[in-house]
Amino acid sequence: MSTPQQEKANKTIYRIRSVVPETPDTATLELVRADGGAVPDFAPGQYNMVHVNNVGAAAMAICVHPDAPDVLLHTVRAVGRVTEALCGLDAGAEITVSGPFGAGWPLEPAEENDVVIVAGGIGLAPMRPLVHALIRQRERYGHTTVLYGARTPEDILYRKELERWRGRFDMEVLVTVDRASRDWHGPVGVFTNLIPRAPFDPYYAVAYIAGPEVMMTYAVEALHRRGVRKDWQFVYMQRDLKRGVREIATCDAEKSGLTGPVFRFDEVEQFLAARE
Ligand SMILES: Cc1cc2nc3c(=O)[nH]c(=O)nc-3n(C[C@H](O)[C@H](O)[C@H](O)COP(=O)(O)OP(=O)(O)OC[C@H]3O[C@@H](n4cnc5c(N)ncnc54)[C@H](O)[C@@H]3O)c2cc1C
Structure with a gap:
């Protein structure tokens, strides 16, 4: 797990490009960096902490679309405060993301x-x-x-x-x-x-x-x-x-x-x- 210092160190603002409904309680957020930068490299299985203002943060597995590596994908299942808030956001909203954290799948x-x-x-x-x-x-x-x-x-x-x-x-x-x-x-x-x-x-x-x-x-x-x-x-x-x-x-x-x-x-x- 990450330390609070690490989390603070690499927080980046992302803008929601679109919200793709997946199932009745799950949606994929397509995110681009607000500063136009690239999504940091990550290993499959690593996660980000996704922060919603005034609500809190949740761990989310990282993915990018293979043909659009500058679009970060987080699929969120609404189970509680943070995840419900994330699923309720619309395109254009900004959220803060820190990561990547953790050990990925060993290949x-x-x-x-x-x-x-x-x-x-x-x-x-x-x-x-x-x-x-x-x-x-x-x-x-x-x-x-x-x-x-x-x-x-x-x-x-x-x-x-x-x-x-x-x-x-x-x-x-x-x-x-x-x-x-x-x-x-x-x-x-x-x-x-x-x-x-x-x-x-x-x-x-x-x-x-x-x-x-x-x-x-x-x-x-x-x-x-x-x-x-x-x-x-x-x-x-x-x-x-x-x-x-x-x-x-x-x-x-x-x-x-x-x-x-x-x-x-x-x-x-x-x-x-x-x-x-
Ligand atoms: C490494 C990692 C990667 C994850 N990746 C994803 C992901 O890609 N997509 C995704 O939707 N979720 C993912 N999760 C789970 C997600 O982080 C939690 O569902 C989230 O933290 C819940 O926060 P909340 O404030 O919405 O719910 P809370 O208000 O904290 O909890 C609401 C209810 O959900 C239960 N709950 C809380 N956390 C979990 C949990 N982790 N699993 C099951 N039930 C829980 C609580 O017991 C409570 O009943 C991941 C978790 C970890 C640790």
Whole structure:
């Protein structure tokens, strides 16, 4: 996590270029720097602190559009004070952003191995720049599978982008919903049902997982049952990061400079089990 000093040091004002509705409670803010500057370099999985005047700040996974790297994208799910305020802003409004912070997804373990990406709900946000990075250097990585679970078809994020990824010959995209509507013809049920049918070599696969903590634990277990090593699985701690890191530091999992939000699963397994 960042220190308050770091946060203060690199605050930048961004102007909202547009607000793209994604689902009933989620929108993507397309942001450009008010001073016309470039979006700072970031690693997939890193996050910004996004500040709303007189309300507060929230951590948000960083993304840029691959064809427009000067447009910063933050997908915001309205769950409380700050996120509701962010979703209520209109084009032209200005917000303050600091970052990038945190450890991103480690890409080296995926080189020459198959890649399995498992995301639930808003967990797809930190996966988007990861998928962009894999596509940019496609030859370095093996077969890539994206498994995504949403509550209902209306809650599916980035529909067009998922369809584009699915249209590639070198990528598998499987989407499941908890509850279907009539016009949904895809899988229904828990995403763990998708794991046995996903086309990857479990003995040479690296997994990246983001979503609610219980979902991540089930995902790791299901992948492990199929043969994926736990120390080749990486999880994104999107909830309660500050408290979580403090607990990890004191529960002996490792006092080794864990910063998050990405952790190797076996480093935080004890903490996740305790929380459950
Ligand atoms: C590294 C990181 C990256 C994140 N990236 C994104 C992102 O890209 N998009 C996005 O929408 N959100 C993201 N989040 C979650 C987001 O930061 C929180 O939802 C936000 O801080 C909530 O603030 P609030 O003031 O709106 O809600 P609050 O008023 O603080 O809380 C309202 C309710 O939401 C619950 N809540 C608070 N924080 C969380 C949380 N982190 N997860 C689940 N429930 C929570 C509270 O228990 C409470 O019930 C990320 C979090 C982390 C740590």
